[in-house]
Amino acid sequence: MQTAVDDERIIALQEVDLEWAGKLHTFFSERGYAVVFAQYGKQMNGYMGVMMAWPTKTFEALDVEICRLSDTAPKRVWPKSDSGPLARFGYLTYQGLTEILGCRPPEMEADAEGGEWKLAQGRMNEAIFVRLRPRGTSCDFCAATYHMPCLFGTTEKVRAVNIHSQLLLNRLKQFASPDDKKGFQDAPVALMGDFNIKPGTSSYNLIESGGSVSSVSKQGSRDEVLGLEQLPIVEFPDGLKSAYKDFHGQEPLFTNYALSGMSKEAFVDTLDYIWFSPGRLKVVACQQLPKDKETANGPFPNAEEPSDHLPLHATLRLSERNTA
Template sequence: MSVRIVTYNLLLPILAEQPGNYVVSRPEYLKTEYRWKLIRSQLEQEIHSYKNTIICLQEVSNTLLSTLQAFFHQMNYKLFESLYNNQGNDYRGVALAVPANLPLIYKNAVTIGEHLRLTIQSFDATFNSSLWWKTVKYSIMKTFKDQSVNPWEKAMSLKNVLICVGVMVHGRPLFVGTYHMPCLFRDPSIMIIHASAAKDLMFQIANGHPFVLAGDFNMQPIDSAYRAITRRGNVEDRVLPKVGNRGVTYRFNKQQVLRSAYREKNKAEPNYTNFATTRHESSSFCGTLDYIFFTGNLTVHDVLPLPSHPTGKSYPDRTHPSDHLMLAATLQLV
């Protein structure tokens, strides 16, 4: 009994085609029509080559949504999507595609920031008053201007959504979630908050059953947010300030951690999963940001081989339709 988990950041068309954004990529390779043909081919390869292929997608856009819906309908898949960003980002969101023949037992989309706000005990009746809400709104508005604002306020204001489904595989339940972490690597406290909250929420949803959490986490293996997901007791409390006037922190579960499919199989994470040269960076970025995490009675049978180093000066290019690589792993239910 096995499942194939695929995760892929598709790169927003609005970013790829923005003039001068990918400064060294050839314009013809940035066109949505060209990129979609390559993306479709890669997804078809995974669907046709493996049974029970479940696909996690990030940077799903309003521009490509109808194309994705038609493609997965043709593949006899169910597509669940959540577009949560604003019009300027083409409503960037996430999606999860599941073979129609796998019985569905659960599906949900949770805004992690809202989940944090609702579950912090210090935000009870007193803090839920109208006065409190006005204070929070004011604090959130100031967050982007005043770096001294408590990062919990910013973490709660973010709209990133975790999509999770539960399916039956040969009569056994498996939960799969996908998430696109905020790209706030210069503020590790917010990254720790969102990484830990997404991980803990998946444990709650799965309720003792095996699960997979895959996506673009915008963190590298050396980062504290990665340790918060994969190592017991590594939520770095000294990085996290207290929440609210009562000085109470969110209670992360430091004992429930996840394993990485690529690290389990290859003894190390990929050398890189993202390679890009944009006008916003002084040099090319090449690093590992995408992961397939899992826990429970699962073993890694194989992973999609990834290159050890990039070719060319930047992705997208002739053979890479996104600035991210597609990751995939076959997991056995034991």
């Protein structure tokens, strides 16, 4: 991280627990960085959250927003609370039953219509949005970070992730939009994070399309974006691009190489991305990640790599606003 600070980079971190949050605040403060930390986790994960930091001598902060994404949706989209049927596992949670059995219970589809909305509503994940201006210029841009809920498997879970993806895109687009009261013009965006989505999935395609539900439906994933039309849709008309894919021609082989206590085989796949709005932002450099597992010396964390996620580095060039 010291190298990134020396290069005066904007830094976005996910899964930062309280113990590390204090240490990181000190680290960044001593190096002339402003820090925003948004926590949402529970005791079991150290009340973790997301963090964004930027060098104050390089960038002026014009606006900052922290929000729990599920709070940004219209209340009418959430299912009404009722006693409903019995819980799937009685008094036990999914995690509790996993600990008792020593293995994961079988995946189950939704018990009733709207299960994905209940699942999405219950996720506390928060996003950070920052509008920055390079000092000595009049060009603004918006940077954001998010840690997507980790939900794999059933259609219900995929839909819940897509709900959060759409809410994230909607909020980011609104944050980057013109605001006469604040004197803001429309700004390009860079979105960084652990998205817990794989390339080629409906969630990936939804973000890449800039929030176009119809586009994802045409790609054969209609069932997984079903119901998103209930949300106000604010699209990025030109979509968003993955910095790594844009620069290298394809996504990395993996960004996550982890072995959990209950798994016999390591999980190896791409889950992390730096997205940007094309046009006034251009990728001019992007550090390449390992091309094969053998040379990566995984799984992580280990003595060489302190996280189970590899860091992504990209340099984006901001062009002047087109006045033509």
